[in-house]
Amino acid sequence: MTLTVSADPPAERRLTKGLPVWTDIAYGISLPLALLLAWGLSSRFGWPPEQILPAPQVVWATIVELWSDGSLAEHTLQSLRRVAIGFAIGVPPGLIIGAALGLLPRVRAFIWPVFTAVAQVNMLAWLPLLVLFVGIDEELKYVSIAWSTAIPVILATTRSIADVSPKLVELGRVLDFTPLQRVSTIVLPAALPSLFTGLREGLAAAWQSLVIVELFASFEGLGYLMTWGRQLFQLELVIVAMLVIAAIGLLLNASLQYLERFVQPWKTEDPHGS
Amino acid sequence: MEADASPPHLLRGAARHWRPFVAFGVIFLLWLAAAQFAWVDPRFLPSPAAVAARAKTEFTTGTLAFDISESLRRNITGFAIGALAGLLLGLVLGFSRTAERIVGPTLLAFRQIALFAWVPLLSVWFGGADAGKIAFIAVAGFQPVVINTWQGVKGLSPAYRELSEVLIFSRLDFARLVALPGALPSIFTGLHAGLIYAWLATLGSELFLNVTPGIGGRLNEGSQLFEMDLLFLGIIILAVIGLFYNSSAHSLETWLLRRRKR
Numbered sequence: 001m002t003l004t005v006s007a008d009p010p011a012e013r014r015l016t017k018g019l020p021v022w023t024d025i026a027y028g029i030s031l032p033l034a035l036l037l038a039w040g041l042s043s044r045f046g047w048p049p050e051q052i053l054p055a056p057q058v059v060w061a062t063i064v065e066l067w068s069d070g071s072l073a074e075h076t077l078q079s080l081r082r083v084a085i086g087f088a089i090g091v092p093p094g095l096i097i098g099a100a101l102g103l104l105p106r107v108r109a110f111i112w113p114v115f116t117a118v119a120q121v122n123m124l125a126w127l128p129l130l131v132l133f134v135g136i137d138e139e140l141k142y143v144s145i146a147w148s149t150a151i152p153v154i155l156a157t158t159r160s161i162a163d164v165s166p167k168l169v170e171l172g173r174v175l176d177f178t179p180l181q182r183v184s185t186i187v188l189p190a191a192l193p194s195l196f197t198g199l200r201e202g203l204a205a206a207w208q209s210l211v212i213v214e215l216f217a218s219f220e221g222l223g224y225l226m227t228w229g230r231q232l233f234q235l236e237l238v239i240v241a242m243l244v245i246a247a248i249g250l251l252l253n254a255s256l257q258y259l260e261r262f263v264q265p266w267k268t269e270d271p272h273g274s
Numbered sequence: 275m276e277a278d279a280s281p282p283h284l285l286r287g288a289a290r291h292w293r294p295f296v297a298f299g300v301i302f303l304l305w306l307a308a309a310q311f312a313w314v315d316p317r318f319l320p321s322p323a324a325v326a327a328r329a330k331t332e333f334t335t336g337t338l339a340f341d342i343s344e345s346l347r348r349n350i351t352g353f354a355i356g357a358l359a360g361l362l363l364g365l366v367l368g369f370s371r372t373a374e375r376i377v378g379p380t381l382l383a384f385r386q387i388a389l390f391a392w393v394p395l396l397s398v399w400f401g402g403a404d405a406g407k408i409a410f411i412a413v414a415g416f417q418p419v420v421i422n423t424w425q426g427v428k429g430l431s432p433a434y435r436e437l438s439e440v441l442i443f444s445r446l447d448f449a450r451l452v453a454l455p456g457a458l459p460s461i462f463t464g465l466h467a468g469l470i471y472a473w474l475a476t477l478g479s480e481l482f483l484n485v486t487p488g489i490g491g492r493l494n495e496g497s498q499l500f501e502m503d504l505l506f507l508g509i510i511i512l513a514v515i516g517l518f519y520n521s522s523a524h525s526l527e528t529w530l531l532r533r534r535k536r
Contacts, residue, residue: 246388
């Protein structure tokens, strides 16, 4: 429908396509640098007070110290282990329930509203209830991470299967495919992209709820590091933990995106960045 | 829900509408039966009657109504602050390429911080009372709004930009007549997500920060005192408020964007 002319970028933009990377980096880095400078300068003049915002060099010294005595790695690994186990527990039931709901529209009609009502209540609200059933030990972390992983996985799997084009499904019927063939040759390839999105959302949710559950009750891990820093009014600990949490979140997201492209190389990059 | 492409026939519509209630009804009956025949220890699963009785005393002589209103007040205040800031910044980033290049990467990096990782820092900066809670709720509401507004304005089809160049629109006219209506669906997606995040943050702020009147504080109380009826009641109320937010945002969205749906 749109004019083909507008689909082609103007010549000069095409020419400079490789170039803007460096200027983009320069622009992008200017704000963090300016903030860092302002932060360093203001802390030199003793404003804001150390308990409100520790100086950048203090934060850096804390990173070095925690790194050299191995406690930063220890807390981080503990958190990563919890996420890995919770995610691994949450994904299989999520995929199975999602597939069942997607493949059986009649079951979906009955179950879906109940499921959305349950999904509506975030893991956070179940937490006070969950504590009474499983205690505050590792089980609590695994159950709540698995729970918050499973919900986006179920949602995405169900949607991706239910949204497979009816034309394709009809084609399978015309070709006299068995149900198994229909699933393996038509439904699965068509549903794969959104299925992966679901897994990525599940991992993001797992990471979010790790922080929640570690703030709620834990004696090690990044969330504990933050709670501890807050109680001691050592904000540098809080900031270090936040930095690590951001870095890991970025890493998890990027690696799954890479995996997504690796598994389905036919999927071309969406220009609008969906 | 997605399959509702055919025109809603009255009878078929009714058949579709009773189905979900069957599932809710079955669950309720199971719950009733479990309580009646003592399948489960009542300390772990209170009977529906117990929860109803608790609701009655809470709403007549207790403070639950006040707790809910306090939670909603903080929720709405925080969301309004966060969403407004997100909307403004998102529009600036969408319209100005320079602003986008300077602020965009930093914003995307900040987004990687898991939402609840803000709690300890904000609680030190703003205190654990009302201000800290509202600040956290505002941060929660801000993030999805700013990203979706920004991407929505940026994602406008180049054909529209060209058209407005051909028509020699002023920048203001472009914003008013082309960009804003074009970005509206995306902005609504952001506001909707922001509303849900803000509600989550409302609950979280009450669980993690100082105890003040609020529904999250009551949940914590129920957990610590092992009062299952209070816990169940609290979760049901949370679900109802969440459902209300979600469905009203959804219907507002479809109503405001009705011209787009042919």
